[in-house]
Amino acid sequence: MAMEWQRARPFCELPRDGVFNFLRKFLPGGRYYNLDSTQLVMAMKEEYGNIYKVPGMMGRPDTVVTHHPDDFERVLRNEGIWPIRPSSATLRYHRSKLRAEFYEGVEGTIATQGEQWSSFRSVVNPILMQPKNIKMYQKKIAEVNQEFVNRIRLIRNPETLEMPDDFEEYLQRWMLESVAVVALDKQLGLLRDDSENYEDALKLFSALTDFFTLTFDLEYRPSLWRIVATPKFKRLMKALDDIQCITWKHTTEAIVKLEVERQQGINRTEREQSVLEKLLKIDKKIATVMAMDLLMSGVDTTGSLAVGVLLCLAKNPEAQEKLRKEVKRVLPQKDGDFTTDALNNIPYLRACLKETLRVYPLALGNIRMPQNDIVLSGFRVPKGTVVSMISATLLQSERHYPQPKVYLPERWMRHGKEDKQQKSETAVCVGAAKASNPFIYLPFGVGPRACLGRRISDLEIELGIARLVRNFHIEFNHPTEKVFKGMLINMPNVPLKFKFVDIE
Incomplete structure (x- = not known):
């Protein structure tokens, strides 16, 4: 060295x-x-x-x-x-300065560093990173997905079968409902018209959108917010206040509910306890901040991934049909229940998700x-220097991926798990389609700071896409240029007028 x-x-x-x-x-x-x-x-x-x-x-x-x-x-x-x-300097300011009396030094994992970050992560890791703790939500999230399928049938144009211009809002409802099952230990009823939580949800959607758009403006463009409270900075602080307030309201309701159950003598085994219940037993503040972080990092991100998957499947009908055949094996009935091991038997679905994150990455890279x-690259970089690693520009480069413009889920399949009827020439193509460097493709980060909510996101998106593909043939008969806009993450930038045709 x-x-x-x-x-x-x-x-x-x-x-x-x-x-x-x-x-x-x-x-x-x-x-x-x-x-x-x-x-x-x-x-x-x-x-x-x-x-x-x-x-x-x-x-x-x-x-x-x-x-x-x-x-x-x-x-x-x-x-x-x-x-x-x-990163997330504005969020760090909100939690450590502006609302320090609320957070009391418990500031989550998004914006903290060093021992403060480590102590929080060491508490939540054993709960959120264990598959058994997340798998317990499979049935509840599957119910949310069935509600979303029913909602699609209600809101689509009866003649064209296309979604309305505001379909993005329904996607947000779907994702928030799914995340809330884990983060808040409750269903909010957002896919039904009579939900008492709908006003909170609208406020939360607006706050989350402001969080992603304003954070990019303030932290990645030149801004005076560190010197003077600019109008955009004030809007962002208001958005973070709203997220804090709404999360605190629902977490408090969960605490009251659990206390009532305790007084009634209802005691669940360790295996039956929810993520929120386990965290509340450790520390009420940690449970609240973790719920907040899951909402902030799990609604728009998973929603953008869902849009990307639907676009890729709509534009690649052969891949969509291959996926449908796989899903039918684990979900014979359109409105049936998934078996407990269903997600262990859908390798092509997971390959479709991975390939989507190559074609439509959620973020620019890691920092x-x-x-x-x-x-x-031959230059001395002193320790303590901020280094931004941009991988999004490499994911569709011929230098790093063979056939980079082709949507090819097979490139992510393990040997032996490809369709047995796959032609040999395709198999050769797949074997040669891996990335040139394993550090190019890290959509969930890597190492100790890898995404804490990955298992939750995987469960939501796998169950959701499987249910949609099992119920509908999906089309998108509109241009896809500039379909996403790059902010803190890539967010939908056009009306999402998908066409959902019922599968007979």
Whole structure:
């Protein structure tokens, strides 16, 4: 390492712009004006190359941006036992400064670092990362999905069978209902018109959308919020207040319900206790903040993934039909129940989800602060430097994926699990379709800071897509250019006028 460090070019030689010239590009008429997150990183890559330095300004430090997968590996192998992910500064301000009296130092996993992050994660990991604790929700989430299928039949145009322009709202309802089953230990009834929780839900949808859009504006574009409370900053703080207030209301209701059950002598075994109940027994504040984090990270993200899967299946009818045959084996009746081991027998569905995240990645990549001096792409990068690893630009590159423009779920199938009737030439194609580097495709992160809600997301999306494919032939007869807009995550950017045709 010492020899490599000596041979490497100094940090100051990284391609970069001066602060004022860089700022000017974000103004009207400038190169970066009004670009979304994906367009922004593509424009910067074109201008500066595969590695460059974004100048620090307005209280924000310099950031090294790299598009090279070998750099990703070096950074992630130098993250230490307490990886520092220096993002979500606005959320950290809300929890540690603005509403410190509420959080009392218990600030979750999204915006915390070091020992504070580790102590919280060590409490919730054994509960949220164990498959048996999440699988207990299979039946309840399956019921939510059946309600969504019924709702689709009610709201689609009876002649064209297409969804209305506001179908995205129904998708949000579906996802919030699914997450609430785990995070709040209750169904909110959002897929029914008479839900008493609908007003809260609308407020929460608006707050979550503001969280993703405003966080991008404040943290990834030049902003004065660290110096003065800008209008967008105030809107974001209001959105975070709403999320806090609504979550606290429903968590408190769950606590009261559990206390009443305890007084009535109702005692569930460890296996029967919900995630929320287990967390409440440890600490009421931890349970509340964890519920908040699950809602913030699980509604829009899983919703965007669902849209991506539906688009890929609609545009690739052969893959959709192959998936339907697989689902029919574990769900013979359209409105039947999944067996307890159904999700262990749907390898092609999981391959479809993985391929969707390659075609429509949810985020640009990962961000870390290396704990040691490191050499990236031949440049010295001192420890403690913020490094942004952009993988989204590589996922459809011929340099890293054979046939990158082809939707090919088979590339993710393990040997021996492909359809036995698959042609040999396709099998050869599949074997050669893997990524050139394992650090390119990390949609849920990696290491100690990998996504805490992944198992919940997997359960929701697998059960949901299986139910939809079993009930409907899915079409999307509209252009798909710019179907997503890059914010903190990629979010739908067009009316989601899917066509759902009943399967006989």
